[in-house]
Amino acid sequence: MSEKIRWGLLAAGTIARAFARGLAQSQTGTLLAIGSRTPEKAAAFAAEFGAPRAYGTYEELLADKDVQAVYISTPHPQHVEWAIRAARAGKHLLVEKPIGINRHEAQAMIAAAAANRVFLMEAYMYRCHPQTARLVELLREKAIGEVRVIQASFSFQAEFNPAGRLWSNALAGGGILDVGGYTTSIARLIAGAAVGQPFADPLAVNGAGRLQPLTGVDEWAVGTLQFASGIVAQLATGVSVNQENVVRIFGSEGHILLPTPYVSAREGPVPGRIVVQRNGEQAPCAIEIPSVLTSFAHEADAVGQAIAAGQREAAAPAMSWADTLGNLRTQDQWRAAIGLVYEAEQRKNPPG
Numbered sequence: 001m002s003e004k005i006r007w008g009l010l011a012a013g014t015i016a017r018a019f020a021r022g023l024a025q026s027q028t029g030t031l032l033a034i035g036s037r038t039p040e041k042a043a044a045f046a047a048e049f050g051a052p053r054a055y056g057t058y059e060e061l062l063a064d065k066d067v068q069a070v071y072i073s074t075p076h077p078q079h080v081e082w083a084i085r086a087a088r089a090g091k092h093l094l095v096e097k098p099i100g101i102n103r104h105e106a107q108a109m110i111a112a113a114a115a116n117r118v119f120l121m122e123a124y125m126y127r128c129h130p131q132t133a134r135l136v137e138l139l140r141e142k143a144i145g146e147v148r149v150i151q152a153s154f155s156f157q158a159e160f161n162p163a164g165r166l167w168s169n170a171l172a173g174g175g176i177l178d179v180g181g182y183t184t185s186i187a188r189l190i191a192g193a194a195v196g197q198p199f200a201d202p203l204a205v206n207g208a209g210r211l212q213p214l215t216g217v218d219e220w221a222v223g224t225l226q227f228a229s230g231i232v233a234q235l236a237t238g239v240s241v242n243q244e245n246v247v248r249i250f251g252s253e254g255h256i257l258l259p260t261p262y263v264s265a266r267e268g269p270v271p272g273r274i275v276v277q278r279n280g281e282q283a284p285c286a287i288e289i290p291s292v293l294t295s296f297a298h299e300a301d302a303v304g305q306a307i308a309a310g311q312r313e314a315a316a317p318a319m320s321w322a323d324t325l326g327n328l329r330t331q332d333q334w335r336a337a338i339g340l341v342y343e344a345e346q347r348k349n350p351p352g
């Protein structure tokens with residue numbers, strides 16, 4: 001690539017720091033500007049990560065004609081407004097997961113990207129890591145025969161803070177929309193790869209969960225997905241319980257373990273590992289997937305390459321628009337199964 005994509009980061013929170021580090025490792029992108037709601041925070045972030053420009057409002061970031069691509073990492077409910085405003089300003093877009101709080105918001109952002117002819121991707125960075133591509137290959141090659149059962153967990157225990165992003169109803173807290181989205185997305189990816197498709201959407205979604213008594217968001221939840229192929233998936237998520245955070249795939253001829261399915265470490269090289277145990281064989285075969293980059297760097301380059309190629313959406317296994325809509329629909333159904341409707345949705349766009 002002759003010239004690097006000039007990125008602007010909208011919000012200077014926790015994950016923006018991981019993306020800025022990833023961008024520094026990328027081949028295709030460079031950090032031009034940071035936009036924060038406060039000038040002091042923008043200036044400190046710019047100094048730490050070497051951004052030449054710092055803005056104390058998001059509006060100023062979007063008005064910078066030299067910014068070509070914008071990374072949005074506000075809390076979930078603010079994604080839709082800023083993604084649509086950025087699309088209208090002609091910026092290509094990488095929007096943190098979940099792209100919106102429900103499929104209606106995802107649809108609105110996709111429509112804005114299409115109308116303004118800009119790239120848009122939901123930032124499930126593990127989909128851009130080579131481990132995910134290798135997993136898809138293995139499933140297509142029937143390394144464990146016909147896939148039958150998927151188990152995916154992603155859950156952690158955070159200290160309760162009713163005003164914080166993970167717990168607040170107004171900030172769309174809870175596990176299903178936070179790390180639960182990884183479990184839905186990887187189960188749908190695996191169920192699709194098993195039948196030669198980029199993803200599959202479940203015919204039925206069921207679930208159970210515990211709602212936080214003060215804020216009403218899901219503290220922990222389990223879900224089951226049933227696919228047309230006969231594959232079933234068990235999902236587990238939460239923001240107030242540590243779980244195993246692995247993925248297991250059971251097939252007619254063996255099983256696969258992903259010890260680090262979401263390759264989500266934020267600093268240093270993040271290699272992958274896929275453990276394949278075939279029925280009747282004494283020892284499993286561990287496939288090592290070297291990587292000197294973080295998933296955020298792989299993600300920045302996937303976006304940079306797609307923009308350079310004139311694409312509007314990412315190719316599988318990264319998140320295409322249809323994949324994002326299917327994932328949000330599944331999360332909507334999972335939330336409906338446990339009775340979680342955000343207060344903002346009770347006024348418009350209920351899930352389900």
Ligand SMILES: NC(=O)c1ccc[n+]([C@@H]2O[C@H](COP(=O)([O-])OP(=O)(O)OC[C@H]3O[C@@H](n4cnc5c(N)ncnc54)[C@H](OP(=O)(O)O)[C@@H]3O)[C@@H](O)[C@H]2O)c1
Binds near residue numbers: 012037038076178264
């Ligand atoms: N891909 C991943 O691995 C990963 C990991 C964690 C989180 N995420 C996603 O990234 C998003 C942000 O998560 P985070 O952990 O970075 O959150 P965070 O640390 O709370 O940062 C969010 C930032 O959004 C801005 N913001 C705008 N409106 C806000 C509001 N009403 N309340 C609070 N902050 C507001 C603030 O930045 P300014 O003050 O600078 O404006 C804040 O620092 C979420 O959608 C989350 O799901 C992704």
